[in-house]
Amino acid sequence: MENFILRTEELSDEQVKELYVATEEDEKIIEKLQSQSPVVLVGSRGMGKSFLFRMAQLRLKEKINEEKIFPVYVTFRSVPLLQTGNMQQFQLWMLNKICTTIIRELKKQGYIIGKNWNFGRISEENTAYTNGIESLIEINNQFENSWKTPGIEINTSFVPTIDDIMDIIEDICDELDFKRIVVFIDEAAHVFIPEQQRQFFSMFRELRSSQLKCNASVYPGATFYGSTFEPIHDAVFVDLRRNIRDENYVRDMKQMVLNQIKDSTTQKRLLEKGEQFTVLAYASSGNPRILLKSVVRADNFRTKNIENVFREFYRNEIWSEHSQLVDKFPANVEYIDWGRKFIEG
Numbered sequence: 001m002e003n004f005i006l007r008t009e010e011l012s013d014e015q016v017k018e019l020y021v022a023t024e025e026d027e028k029i030i031e032k033l034q035s036q037s038p039v040v041l042v043g044s045r046g047m048g049k050s051f052l053f054r055m056a057q058l059r060l061k062e063k064i065n066e067e068k069i070f071p072v073y074v075t076f077r078s079v080p081l082l083q084t085g086n087m088q089q090f091q092l093w094m095l096n097k098i099c100t101t102i103i104r105e106l107k108k109q110g111y112i113i114g115k116n117w118n119f120g121r122i123s124e125e126n127t128a129y130t131n132g133i134e135s136l137i138e139i140n141n142q143f144e145n146s147w148k149t150p151g152i153e154i155n156t157s158f159v160p161t162i163d164d165i166m167d168i169i170e171d172i173c174d175e176l177d178f179k180r181i182v183v184f185i186d187e188a189a190h191v192f193i194p195e196q197q198r199q200f201f202s203m204f205r206e207l208r209s210s211q212l213k214c215n216a217s218v219y220p221g222a223t224f225y226g227s228t229f230e231p232i233h234d235a236v237f238v239d240l241r242r243n244i245r246d247e248n249y250v251r252d253m254k255q256m257v258l259n260q261i262k263d264s265t266t267q268k269r270l271l272e273k274g275e276q277f278t279v280l281a282y283a284s285s286g287n288p289r290i291l292l293k294s295v296v297r298a299d300n301f302r303t304k305n306i307e308n309v310f311r312e313f314y315r316n317e318i319w320s321e322h323s324q325l326v327d328k329f330p331a332n333v334e335y336i337d338w339g340r341k342f343i344e345g
Helices: 013-019 024-034 049-062 087-108 133-144 162-176 194-206 249-258 264-272 274-283 288-298 303-328 330-344
Strands: 039-042 069-075 116-118 130-132 180-186 212-218 236-239
Touching: 013 049, 024 039, 024 049, 024 180, 024 236, 039 049, 049 069, 049 180, 049 212, 069 087, 087 133, 087 162, 087 180, 087 194, 162 180, 162 212, 194 212, 249 264, 249 274, 249 288, 264 274, 274 288, 274 303, 288 303, 303 330
Parallel strands: 039 212, 039 236, 069 180, 180 212
Antiparallel strands: 116 130
16 A cells, blocks of 8 residues: 555645545635635644645635735744743744744745845835844744753844734735735644643734734644633634535545555555445544545455454554543543543443
């Protein structure tokens, strides 16, 4: 069996487009991600949140000349390395990361030429408020290497505030004739500790205007939104689920697997073993990563191999991960144990 690519960050833009299966529900989600209202995409690990973010970003890129909407993809996956002196510095790191990513993407796409930018203009002119993007990148590097010197205070005097970023966005949109900038914040709240999650959603709430829209991805049931962010009022919440009762469920899940298989013999084998694949598709509960992993273990789809998938992968590996949730979320032990007993039953 071929080696599947299991994580979106390992895919090029072309691969994302090649592997995408346009299900009806996923198309609706992508449409909402491209709309003007902020979206919080809620989904379990491996469901494809990052993939849909990338796909929505690519769709906006392809029609940027017509729609005048500039998409930017931001990831906070390096947050475990941060050892900031205080929570205010953590918020400044997030703002700096978003700002530098926007500027770098503009430079990458050829909308900004040269090294300098400033809060009032994006031209090459030097003013009292002009900072080279290299300065902000260096601050990012200091934050992300702070684990080497825990507790150190980093000089953040050059980092733009929320108001500064809103001014920058307004100037960029006016000068480049953009309708708005859409920021896809991936690997966000679910890699943060609870207090960092509250800080993030406090910032997320403020980063919005007619010219700026942010999306974020989170895990269900394990996200702390804080007291200032109100889910009902401050964002559109979208659940990423795949209904196993949908008439096209097995067909769509099979296509997701087939899109990653290059060998014709392997494709033929999968198509011939439709009943065995259907069992694995339903067992995955609509999670593409789980399905891909189980298909690899099934190999030639013989009955014995299918049984081993459930015995070794589901009953051993997945249950082991489930048990570790007790250590990660001790306050939810009662629910974690209940969920395990329910699934086992």
